[in-house]
Amino acid sequence: MAQQTTSADVVIVGSGVVGSLMAEKLALSGISVVILEGGPRIDRNHVVARFRHEANKSDFMAPYPYNDWAPEPRKNNDYFQQEGPVPYSASYIRGVGGTTWHWAGMAWRYLPNDFQLQSKYGVGRDWPFSYDDLEPFYYEAEVKMGVSGPLNNGSPRNKPFPMEPIARSWAHQRVQERLSQIGYEVTTNTVARNSRNYDGRPACCGNNNCMPICPIDAQYHGGISAQAAERAGAKIITEAVVYKIEHGADDKIQAVHYYTPDKESHRVTGKIFVLAANAIETPKLMLMSTSDKFANGIGNSNDMVGRHLCDHPRTKVSFDVDEEIWPGRGPVSEYSIQSERDGDWRGEEAAFRIDFSNSNPVAGVTSKLISQGVYGKDLIAGIRQQSSVTLGLKNIVEQLSDPNNRVMLGDRRDSLGIPNPKFYFSVDDYTRRGNVRARRVFQEIAEGLGGTNIKFMDENKFSLANHITGTLGMGNDRATTVCNGEGRSHDHENLFLAGTGVLPTVATVNSTLTAVAVGLRTAEFIMEDLA
Amino acid sequence: MKQTLILSAALALGSLSSAAIAAESDNALIERGHYISTASDCVACHTTEGGAEFAGGKAIETPLGEIFAPNITPSKTGIGSYTYEQFDAAVREGIRADGAHLYPAMPYTAYAKITDEDMKALYAYFMQGVEPVEQASPESELPFPFNIRLSMLGWNLLFLDGKPYQADSSKSDQWNRGAYLGEALAHCSTCHTPRNLMMAEDRSQLLGGASLGTWYAPNISSDVNSGIGNWSEAEIVSYLKSGHADGKSQAAGPMAEAIAHSLQHLDDEDLQALAVWLKSVPAVSDAADTQPADSHGQALADPDAVLMEPLPEDMADMSGAQLYEAACSSCHQADGTGAGGLPSLVNNTVLGRSNTDNLVMAILDGVKYRNEIKTSYGVDMLAFRNELSDAQIAQVANYTLENFGRAEVADISADEVAVLRNGGPASNLLPMARWGMGLGAVVVVLLLLVWVVRRRAK
Numbered sequence: 001m002a003q004q005t006t007s008a009d010v011v012i013v014g015s016g017v018v019g020s021l022m023a024e025k026l027a028l029s030g031i032s033v034v035i036l037e038g039g040p041r042i043d044r045n046h047v048v049a050r051f052r053h054e055a056n057k058s059d060f061m062a063p064y065p066y067n068d069w070a071p072e073p074r075k076n077n078d079y080f081q082q083e084g085p086v087p088y089s090a091s092y093i094r095g096v097g098g099t100t101w102h103w104a105g106m107a108w109r110y111l112p113n114d115f116q117l118q119s120k121y122g123v124g125r126d127w128p129f130s131y132d133d134l135e136p137f138y139y140e141a142e143v144k145m146g147v148s149g150p151l152n153n154g155s156p157r158n159k160p161f162p163m164e165p166i167a168r169s170w171a172h173q174r175v176q177e178r179l180s181q182i183g184y185e186v187t188t189n190t191v192a193r194n195s196r197n198y199d200g201r202p203a204c205c206g207n208n209n210c211m212p213i214c215p216i217d218a219q220y221h222g223g224i225s226a227q228a229a230e231r232a233g234a235k236i237i238t239e240a241v242v243y244k245i246e247h248g249a250d251d252k253i254q255a256v257h258y259y260t261p262d263k264e265s266h267r268v269t270g271k272i273f274v275l276a277a278n279a280i281e282t283p284k285l286m287l288m289s290t291s292d293k294f295a296n297g298i299g300n301s302n303d304m305v306g307r308h309l310c311d312h313p314r315t316k317v318s319f320d321v322d323e324e325i326w327p328g329r330g331p332v333s334e335y336s337i338q339s340e341r342d343g344d345w346r347g348e349e350a351a352f353r354i355d356f357s358n359s360n361p362v363a364g365v366t367s368k369l370i371s372q373g374v375y376g377k378d379l380i381a382g383i384r385q386q387s388s389v390t391l392g393l394k395n396i397v398e399q400l401s402d403p404n405n406r407v408m409l410g411d412r413r414d415s416l417g418i419p420n421p422k423f424y425f426s427v428d429d430y431t432r433r434g435n436v437r438a439r440r441v442f443q444e445i446a447e448g449l450g451g452t453n454i455k456f457m458d459e460n461k462f463s464l465a466n467h468i469t470g471t472l473g474m475g476n477d478r479a480t481t482v483c484n485g486e487g488r489s490h491d492h493e494n495l496f497l498a499g500t501g502v503l504p505t506v507a508t509v510n511s512t513l514t515a516v517a518v519g520l521r522t523a524e525f526i527m528e529d530l531a
Numbered sequence: 532m533k534q535t536l537i538l539s540a541a542l543a544l545g546s547l548s549s550a551a552i553a554a555e556s557d558n559a560l561i562e563r564g565h566y567i568s569t570a571s572d573c574v575a576c577h578t579t580e581g582g583a584e585f586a587g588g589k590a591i592e593t594p595l596g597e598i599f600a601p602n603i604t605p606s607k608t609g610i611g612s613y614t615y616e617q618f619d620a621a622v623r624e625g626i627r628a629d630g631a632h633l634y635p636a637m638p639y640t641a642y643a644k645i646t647d648e649d650m651k652a653l654y655a656y657f658m659q660g661v662e663p664v665e666q667a668s669p670e671s672e673l674p675f676p677f678n679i680r681l682s683m684l685g686w687n688l689l690f691l692d693g694k695p696y697q698a699d700s701s702k703s704d705q706w707n708r709g710a711y712l713g714e715a716l717a718h719c720s721t722c723h724t725p726r727n728l729m730m731a732e733d734r735s736q737l738l739g740g741a742s743l744g745t746w747y748a749p750n751i752s753s754d755v756n757s758g759i760g761n762w763s764e765a766e767i768v769s770y771l772k773s774g775h776a777d778g779k780s781q782a783a784g785p786m787a788e789a790i791a792h793s794l795q796h797l798d799d800e801d802l803q804a805l806a807v808w809l810k811s812v813p814a815v816s817d818a819a820d821t822q823p824a825d826s827h828g829q830a831l832a833d834p835d836a837v838l839m840e841p842l843p844e845d846m847a848d849m850s851g852a853q854l855y856e857a858a859c860s861s862c863h864q865a866d867g868t869g870a871g872g873l874p875s876l877v878n879n880t881v882l883g884r885s886n887t888d889n890l891v892m893a894i895l896d897g898v899k900y901r902n903e904i905k906t907s908y909g910v911d912m913l914a915f916r917n918e919l920s921d922a923q924i925a926q927v928a929n930y931t932l933e934n935f936g937r938a939e940v941a942d943i944s945a946d947e948v949a950v951l952r953n954g955g956p957a958s959n960l961l962p963m964a965r966w967g968m969g970l971g972a973v974v975v976v977l978l979l980l981v982w983v984v985r986r987r988a989k
Binding site: 043044045046048049050052053196197200201202203205207215216217227 | 862918919
């Protein structure tokens, strides 16, 4: 166990979108930054090659190499241990750039009311700051990531989007036109996807495999910012699995320790530490890092680390539209309905955003027909017909924070002896009532599109969205939150938390952009500390 | 603004005074000067990215150090105090107001052909149409002997033809207009004409193609195989306006920049005239070119075959076909024929020339400037500099040449890629210059500086 020491002003654990963008901002201001990344570098061309060779096109993790020293949840692996009534599932990538290598590029802002859920509706938690406080950082994030979208998406803004919305596909146009006749406004999604050349990357040309990989970088990913951070002077150490956080007598963090894949240990010292290693892996690391003084783990004197886990426990519907709309051209997630994201009823039942799937349906349709015993010419005709009319919808439904829903340390261990994460997860009636309302709206939409063969998802099942929030929640109440509004740990003044885990509410949109905006805001407090 | 005020005042008096008429014609003169400045692409060197127009300060990388383009706005730190005669001497003779010689990074050998009339319009524009900006440019400090500006004198005596463009009465007005635009304003030959040992343009090979160190300015003479003799005038116009000649070629590198800053803004009649003149430039032929650059290659017959080829254990060992499939086919399509504004590689001139540098450069640095070209087709191409190794770039470039282009030149080596990646062949100008002095050939050295002009947009 050789000990080598590295040092920097700021040590960031995790090279995903938030860690990398914070690193770039800090490095550009002249601060020395080291990023420790558990996984390896990811090469887009390798991922594209593996995806094209992969038989199972719907397994978005399959093209990414699996590393037993930095394991991640996979189809049919047992990395996650479950204790609660609802199995918690998520998908994330441990590698340079992180999970935004495969996402749909959704880069929504929250609504102003998402920041004051408790004071406005008497449910959930309030944020320690307002939408207006975050607005400039939202814009900073949008410029860095290259976000395109329509103005009327519900979130106020001071400056126009960096890019105009993506051109609408035929399916988008038809659904928009027909649903406007029954009072539903359909909008083009707000996405970190180029509608024109931006930041040296081309416009989307509609490969329609945003997940598992955009083959041309028209869709932003964290790897782009990891490269930018390196250009700005940050140093990334890969295959460095942080397993211990060390504090001093003054409770300040002194160092983090990491293992190489062959379990050689290294110590990294710094003035300020940032944990940006995903909303499951960060609490896991904090819980593992126990000491006499912090027997429940670093930053966990109030036993709040890993609690308040929220996601979007979605429900879905699919049906056949009465005209050929040909979903699957353009990006996989293209348009949605905003009208259910906020309302007077929000004290009683969950808000949601309705997202239309624009993934190419051919593979799903084909396997379904084959399983029904359809072959030959009938199969070809069936694929053509069904692929042109199949439409799927889901609701991005909010969940109230519940301290019982949590990430814990499991008893299974990985190849380095690091515990796997364990979950208790449940879905309360607030969210279930939201899903009941969603099914009503789905029915209206299906009827508005002349839908037949309407299939709802089982109401006791939930499709989780990988929008992992709450586990490192920020807030003014030191008893129930992990960090303050700056992202600073309540227990350790030189420890900052970043990533989707710090968001105290999950709202009705994908969490990435908000996590980046909050991270860029946190970076300013770090810069003040070091000034 | 001033003119508008005078004009309004005159109109308010109820009659068009002679002052108003003069103001109107001043405006027309300034507007014409603006057009001449655009055609001459002054902005390319004299404006930094995101900086004030013509305020200078842009560093032009040369093998001998940085040359800083001066501020040419009508300000104290710019050229506000220049008389017409001083302005004229700078633009057409390469001599600053203080008598110092300009480095030939300023293409004054081409601008020497600008007519007196156009010079006056250009002067009017720079004095009255350009916003003054107070911003001093850093002084260029080249190593000895290049820091002796006076030595440009000898070179100028040899190579500066100080005569404005003389119309050829045997040719049409349109041809003469094109020749004037091409030779004097747009200074095509600065990049596209090879240089002799003294680094002066070899007029016997006008527009015959030359390397800029990294990008290659191809032969655009009228030779059918080596040049663009098989292009229609409409195709040339389309290329100059949009950076795209359908089924043939897309502008990249410094040419895309020239189109973005300059050529796209020219009137259609002027572009047409340029095309007419280009088609008449004597053919510069290379016997090795046995067919037109846009006639090589064919679509891949079985584009799915690559998916049957197992991926290697170590992904760094992917074959050329696998690299193409992973890195290129999403846009250029599996069979190489492109689609909907995404260029075909089959019959693409970048894969049809004996010089393959532009193919490598496009892969290294991508194809840019599409946002800046109003009527551009398609999209930018990603840069692969940070993703692919020298060996992989050589491998995938050779694969595209073998399958979609000129197979006989598919012999790019990783070393060649490395040289282009690092900015082109190492310069031996400095040692040559210092030895050269001993041999009494100081002049050569300074002439070599001309070279920088051709690298300025690298």
